[in-house]
Amino acid sequence: MKRFPSKSIDLHQHWWSGALREELSRLDLLRGTTLRLAGEPPYELDLADHDLQRRRAADAAEGVDLSLYSLSSPLGLESLEPAAAGAVLAAWHDGAADLPEESGLWAAVGLVEPDLERLAADLRRPRVVGLQVPATALGTPAALEVLAPVLAVAESADVPVLVHPGPAAAHAEAADLPAWWPALTDYVAQLQAAWFAWHVAGRPLLPRLRLCFVALAGLAPLLHERLDQRGGRLGAIDPGVFYETSSFGPRAIDSLVRVVGVDPLVHGSDRPYARPTDPGLGEAFAHALFVANPARLLRGVAR
DSSP, rough: OOOOTTTEEEEEEEEOOOOHHHHHHHTTTTEEEOOOOSSSEEEEGGGGGGHHHHHHHHHHHHHHHEEOOOOOOGOGGGGOOHHHHHHHHHHHHHHGGGGGTEEEEEEEOSSSSSHHHHHHHHHSTTTTTEEEEGGGGGGHHHHHHHHHHHHHHHHTTTTEEEEEEOOOOOOGGGGSOTTTTHHHHHHHHHHHHHHIIIIIHHHHHHHHHHHEEGGGGGGGGGGGHHHHHOOOEEEEEETEEEOOOOOOHHHHHHHHHHHHHHEEOOOOOOOOSSSSOOOOOOOHHHIIIIIIIIHHHHHHOOO
Protein backbone atom coordinates (compact mmCIF):
# COMPACT_ATOMS: atom_id res chain seq x y z
CA MET A 1 0.00 0.00 0.00
CA LYS A 2 1.33 3.43 -0.95
CA ARG A 3 1.94 5.75 2.00
CA PHE A 4 1.67 9.50 1.81
CA PRO A 5 4.44 11.81 3.08
CA SER A 6 5.08 12.13 6.81
CA LYS A 7 2.74 14.60 8.57
CA SER A 8 0.11 14.29 5.81
CA ILE A 9 -3.24 15.99 6.43
CA ASP A 10 -6.62 14.94 5.04
CA LEU A 11 -8.77 18.07 5.25
CA HIS A 12 -12.08 16.55 4.21
CA GLN A 13 -13.65 13.39 5.58
CA HIS A 14 -17.15 12.61 6.83
CA TRP A 15 -18.05 10.95 10.11
CA TRP A 16 -21.48 10.59 11.68
CA SER A 17 -21.50 10.00 15.42
CA GLY A 18 -24.25 8.00 17.07
CA ALA A 19 -25.77 11.22 18.44
CA LEU A 20 -25.80 12.79 14.98
CA ARG A 21 -27.45 9.69 13.51
CA GLU A 22 -30.14 9.91 16.18
CA GLU A 23 -30.84 13.51 15.22
CA LEU A 24 -31.03 12.57 11.53
CA SER A 25 -33.53 9.86 12.43
CA ARG A 26 -35.58 12.33 14.47
CA LEU A 27 -35.68 14.65 11.46
CA ASP A 28 -36.82 11.69 9.29
CA LEU A 29 -33.79 12.02 7.04
CA LEU A 30 -32.38 8.70 8.16
CA ARG A 31 -34.80 5.75 8.25
CA GLY A 32 -32.96 2.81 9.67
CA THR A 33 -29.77 2.95 7.61
CA THR A 34 -31.36 4.57 4.54
CA LEU A 35 -30.73 8.27 3.98
CA ARG A 36 -33.47 10.02 2.03
CA LEU A 37 -32.96 13.53 0.67
CA ALA A 38 -35.32 15.38 -1.64
CA GLY A 39 -32.69 15.98 -4.32
CA GLU A 40 -30.78 12.68 -4.25
CA PRO A 41 -31.35 8.96 -4.72
CA PRO A 42 -31.62 6.93 -1.49
CA TYR A 43 -28.28 6.20 0.13
CA GLU A 44 -27.54 3.14 2.25
CA LEU A 45 -25.36 4.03 5.22
CA ASP A 46 -22.65 1.54 6.14
CA LEU A 47 -22.18 1.97 9.90
CA ALA A 48 -18.69 0.46 9.67
CA ASP A 49 -17.65 3.52 7.65
CA HIS A 50 -18.32 5.68 10.71
CA ASP A 51 -16.38 3.62 13.24
CA LEU A 52 -13.64 5.98 14.43
CA GLN A 53 -11.15 3.26 15.30
CA ARG A 54 -11.49 1.64 11.87
CA ARG A 55 -11.25 5.02 10.18
CA ARG A 56 -8.10 6.03 12.00
CA ALA A 57 -6.54 2.63 11.35
CA ALA A 58 -7.18 3.02 7.62
CA ASP A 59 -5.74 6.54 7.61
CA ALA A 60 -2.70 5.53 9.60
CA ALA A 61 -2.01 2.65 7.22
CA GLU A 62 -1.86 5.17 4.36
CA GLY A 63 0.28 7.66 6.27
CA VAL A 64 -2.39 10.26 7.08
CA ASP A 65 -1.42 11.86 10.39
CA LEU A 66 -4.35 14.26 10.78
CA SER A 67 -7.93 13.61 9.60
CA LEU A 68 -10.51 16.41 9.66
CA TYR A 69 -14.23 15.64 9.70
CA SER A 70 -16.82 17.72 7.91
CA LEU A 71 -20.57 17.87 8.46
CA SER A 72 -22.43 16.67 5.36
CA SER A 73 -23.85 19.97 4.09
CA PRO A 74 -26.00 18.23 1.41
CA LEU A 75 -28.17 17.16 4.37
CA GLY A 76 -29.33 20.77 4.63
CA LEU A 77 -28.92 20.91 8.41
CA GLU A 78 -27.49 24.43 8.42
CA SER A 79 -30.68 25.71 6.77
CA LEU A 80 -33.14 24.27 9.30
CA GLU A 81 -35.19 26.57 11.51
CA PRO A 82 -33.16 27.67 14.55
CA ALA A 83 -34.61 25.23 17.11
CA ALA A 84 -34.07 22.19 14.89
CA ALA A 85 -30.70 23.37 13.67
CA GLY A 86 -29.53 24.04 17.21
CA ALA A 87 -30.19 20.47 18.35
CA VAL A 88 -28.54 18.73 15.44
CA LEU A 89 -25.54 21.06 15.30
CA ALA A 90 -25.03 20.63 19.04
CA ALA A 91 -24.85 16.87 18.44
CA TRP A 92 -22.29 17.49 15.74
CA HIS A 93 -20.05 19.74 17.84
CA ASP A 94 -20.34 17.58 20.95
CA GLY A 95 -18.84 14.77 18.87
CA ALA A 96 -15.52 16.63 18.92
CA ALA A 97 -14.98 15.39 22.46
CA ASP A 98 -14.93 11.79 21.21
CA LEU A 99 -12.30 12.34 18.55
CA PRO A 100 -8.87 10.73 18.82
CA GLU A 101 -5.82 12.95 19.02
CA GLU A 102 -5.07 12.59 15.30
CA SER A 103 -8.46 14.04 14.29
CA GLY A 104 -10.25 17.36 14.08
CA LEU A 105 -13.65 18.81 13.24
CA TRP A 106 -15.00 21.59 11.05
CA ALA A 107 -17.63 23.62 12.91
CA ALA A 108 -21.01 24.39 11.37
CA VAL A 109 -23.57 27.12 12.00
CA GLY A 110 -27.30 27.56 11.53
CA LEU A 111 -27.88 30.03 8.73
CA VAL A 112 -31.51 31.09 9.23
CA GLU A 113 -30.68 33.14 12.35
CA PRO A 114 -26.94 32.69 12.87
CA ASP A 115 -25.86 32.74 16.50
CA LEU A 116 -22.49 34.42 16.12
CA GLU A 117 -21.58 34.18 19.80
CA ARG A 118 -22.30 30.45 19.77
CA LEU A 119 -20.23 30.09 16.61
CA ALA A 120 -17.29 31.91 18.20
CA ALA A 121 -17.51 29.55 21.19
CA ASP A 122 -17.69 26.48 18.92
CA LEU A 123 -14.58 27.63 17.08
CA ARG A 124 -12.74 27.69 20.41
CA ARG A 125 -13.56 24.05 21.19
CA PRO A 126 -10.66 21.62 21.32
CA ARG A 127 -10.12 19.82 18.00
CA VAL A 128 -12.26 22.31 16.04
CA VAL A 129 -10.08 23.63 13.20
CA GLY A 130 -12.36 26.02 11.33
CA LEU A 131 -15.82 26.63 9.90
CA GLN A 132 -17.62 24.78 7.13
CA VAL A 133 -20.34 26.49 5.09
CA PRO A 134 -22.50 25.15 2.24
CA ALA A 135 -21.72 26.53 -1.19
CA THR A 136 -25.42 27.32 -1.58
CA ALA A 137 -25.03 29.99 1.11
CA LEU A 138 -22.65 32.05 -1.05
CA GLY A 139 -23.89 31.32 -4.54
CA THR A 140 -24.16 34.99 -5.58
CA PRO A 141 -22.32 38.17 -4.57
CA ALA A 142 -25.47 39.31 -2.72
CA ALA A 143 -25.65 36.02 -0.81
CA LEU A 144 -21.98 36.36 0.09
CA GLU A 145 -22.64 39.80 1.53
CA VAL A 146 -25.41 38.33 3.71
CA LEU A 147 -23.09 35.54 4.87
CA ALA A 148 -20.16 37.91 5.51
CA PRO A 149 -20.86 38.42 9.26
CA VAL A 150 -20.70 34.64 9.75
CA LEU A 151 -17.46 34.38 7.81
CA ALA A 152 -16.08 37.34 9.74
CA VAL A 153 -16.29 35.30 12.96
CA ALA A 154 -13.90 32.76 11.43
CA GLU A 155 -11.69 35.56 10.14
CA SER A 156 -11.50 37.11 13.61
CA ALA A 157 -10.65 33.71 15.11
CA ASP A 158 -7.90 33.29 12.48
CA VAL A 159 -9.31 29.93 11.33
CA PRO A 160 -10.12 28.86 7.78
CA VAL A 161 -13.48 28.30 6.12
CA LEU A 162 -14.25 25.17 4.11
CA VAL A 163 -16.80 25.62 1.30
CA HIS A 164 -18.66 22.34 0.78
CA PRO A 165 -21.56 21.49 -1.55
CA GLY A 166 -24.99 22.02 -0.05
CA PRO A 167 -28.30 20.28 -0.74
CA ALA A 168 -29.10 19.17 -4.28
CA ALA A 169 -32.21 20.76 -5.75
CA ALA A 170 -35.34 18.74 -4.94
CA HIS A 171 -37.17 17.15 -7.85
CA ALA A 172 -39.59 14.29 -8.47
CA GLU A 173 -37.11 12.09 -10.36
CA ALA A 174 -34.39 12.18 -7.67
CA ALA A 175 -35.00 8.62 -6.47
CA ASP A 176 -34.38 7.24 -9.96
CA LEU A 177 -31.07 9.00 -10.60
CA PRO A 178 -27.69 7.23 -10.62
CA ALA A 179 -25.95 7.41 -7.25
CA TRP A 180 -23.23 9.70 -8.66
CA TRP A 181 -25.64 12.23 -10.20
CA PRO A 182 -25.66 14.98 -7.52
CA ALA A 183 -21.85 14.94 -7.18
CA LEU A 184 -21.40 15.55 -10.91
CA THR A 185 -24.21 18.09 -11.40
CA ASP A 186 -25.60 20.05 -8.44
CA TYR A 187 -22.45 19.91 -6.34
CA VAL A 188 -20.17 21.08 -9.13
CA ALA A 189 -22.52 23.90 -10.15
CA GLN A 190 -22.84 25.09 -6.55
CA LEU A 191 -19.08 25.21 -6.07
CA GLN A 192 -18.58 27.08 -9.31
CA ALA A 193 -21.20 29.68 -8.36
CA ALA A 194 -19.67 30.11 -4.90
CA TRP A 195 -16.18 30.52 -6.37
CA PHE A 196 -17.37 33.17 -8.83
CA ALA A 197 -19.25 34.99 -6.04
CA TRP A 198 -16.04 35.08 -4.02
CA HIS A 199 -14.11 36.17 -7.12
CA VAL A 200 -16.48 39.13 -7.55
CA ALA A 201 -17.12 40.23 -3.97
CA GLY A 202 -15.26 38.17 -1.39
CA ARG A 203 -11.85 39.67 -0.72
CA PRO A 204 -12.97 43.30 -0.18
CA LEU A 205 -15.45 42.05 2.43
CA LEU A 206 -13.03 39.73 4.26
CA PRO A 207 -9.45 40.80 3.61
CA ARG A 208 -7.78 38.27 5.96
CA LEU A 209 -9.99 35.19 5.56
CA ARG A 210 -8.46 31.88 4.44
CA LEU A 211 -10.99 30.02 2.31
CA CYS A 212 -10.87 26.50 0.87
CA PHE A 213 -13.18 25.14 -1.81
CA VAL A 214 -13.58 21.37 -1.87
CA ALA A 215 -13.43 19.40 -5.12
CA LEU A 216 -11.24 22.01 -6.84
CA ALA A 217 -14.12 24.52 -6.67
CA GLY A 218 -15.91 22.46 -9.31
CA LEU A 219 -13.04 23.35 -11.66
CA ALA A 220 -14.27 26.94 -11.76
CA PRO A 221 -10.77 28.45 -12.26
CA LEU A 222 -10.46 26.47 -15.50
CA LEU A 223 -13.26 28.62 -16.90
CA HIS A 224 -11.03 31.71 -16.87
CA GLU A 225 -10.87 31.86 -20.67
CA ARG A 226 -14.64 31.75 -20.93
CA LEU A 227 -14.82 34.36 -18.17
CA ASP A 228 -12.58 36.62 -20.24
CA GLN A 229 -14.67 36.08 -23.38
CA ARG A 230 -17.83 37.01 -21.48
CA GLY A 231 -16.49 40.27 -20.10
CA GLY A 232 -14.97 39.23 -16.78
CA ARG A 233 -11.38 38.82 -15.70
CA LEU A 234 -9.62 36.35 -13.41
CA GLY A 235 -7.12 38.91 -12.13
CA ALA A 236 -4.36 38.15 -9.67
CA ILE A 237 -4.34 34.79 -7.91
CA ASP A 238 -5.78 35.18 -4.40
CA PRO A 239 -3.18 33.72 -1.97
CA GLY A 240 -5.88 33.19 0.66
CA VAL A 241 -7.97 30.82 -1.49
CA PHE A 242 -7.21 27.10 -1.50
CA TYR A 243 -8.48 24.17 -3.56
CA GLU A 244 -9.08 20.73 -2.07
CA THR A 245 -8.64 17.79 -4.43
CA SER A 246 -11.23 15.15 -3.47
CA SER A 247 -12.51 12.92 -6.29
CA PHE A 248 -10.05 14.36 -8.80
CA GLY A 249 -6.90 12.86 -10.27
CA PRO A 250 -3.73 13.98 -12.06
CA ARG A 251 -5.33 15.43 -15.19
CA ALA A 252 -7.68 17.80 -13.39
CA ILE A 253 -5.13 18.65 -10.70
CA ASP A 254 -2.39 19.37 -13.25
CA SER A 255 -4.81 21.54 -15.23
CA LEU A 256 -5.69 23.59 -12.17
CA VAL A 257 -2.02 24.02 -11.27
CA ARG A 258 -1.51 25.63 -14.68
CA VAL A 259 -4.03 28.33 -13.67
CA VAL A 260 -3.52 28.89 -9.93
CA GLY A 261 -0.13 27.28 -9.25
CA VAL A 262 0.90 24.63 -6.72
CA ASP A 263 0.64 26.62 -3.47
CA PRO A 264 -3.19 26.64 -3.18
CA LEU A 265 -3.66 22.88 -3.74
CA VAL A 266 -4.52 20.85 -0.60
CA HIS A 267 -5.42 17.21 -0.05
CA GLY A 268 -8.83 15.97 0.97
CA SER A 269 -10.34 12.56 0.36
CA ASP A 270 -14.11 12.92 1.03
CA ARG A 271 -13.87 9.59 2.82
CA PRO A 272 -15.95 7.33 3.02
CA TYR A 273 -17.48 8.45 -0.29
CA ALA A 274 -14.10 8.45 -2.05
CA ARG A 275 -10.58 7.26 -1.29
CA PRO A 276 -7.42 9.30 -0.64
CA THR A 277 -5.46 9.69 -3.88
CA ASP A 278 -1.89 10.67 -4.67
CA PRO A 279 -1.93 12.20 -8.17
CA GLY A 280 1.64 10.99 -8.73
CA LEU A 281 3.12 14.34 -9.72
CA GLY A 282 6.43 13.88 -7.88
CA GLU A 283 7.78 14.01 -4.32
CA ALA A 284 7.99 17.80 -4.11
CA PHE A 285 4.40 18.19 -5.27
CA ALA A 286 3.25 15.46 -2.85
CA HIS A 287 4.88 17.27 0.07
CA ALA A 288 3.16 20.51 -0.93
CA LEU A 289 -0.23 18.86 -1.45
CA PHE A 290 -0.32 16.64 1.66
CA VAL A 291 1.80 18.57 4.17
CA ALA A 292 2.92 22.15 3.53
CA ASN A 293 -0.15 23.64 1.85
CA PRO A 294 -2.72 22.14 4.28
CA ALA A 295 -0.62 23.36 7.22
CA ARG A 296 -0.61 26.87 5.75
CA LEU A 297 -4.39 26.78 5.25
CA LEU A 298 -5.01 25.66 8.84
CA ARG A 299 -2.43 27.81 10.60
CA GLY A 300 -1.95 30.77 8.31
CA VAL A 301 1.77 30.16 7.99
CA ALA A 302 3.29 32.62 5.53
CA ARG A 303 4.70 31.35 2.24
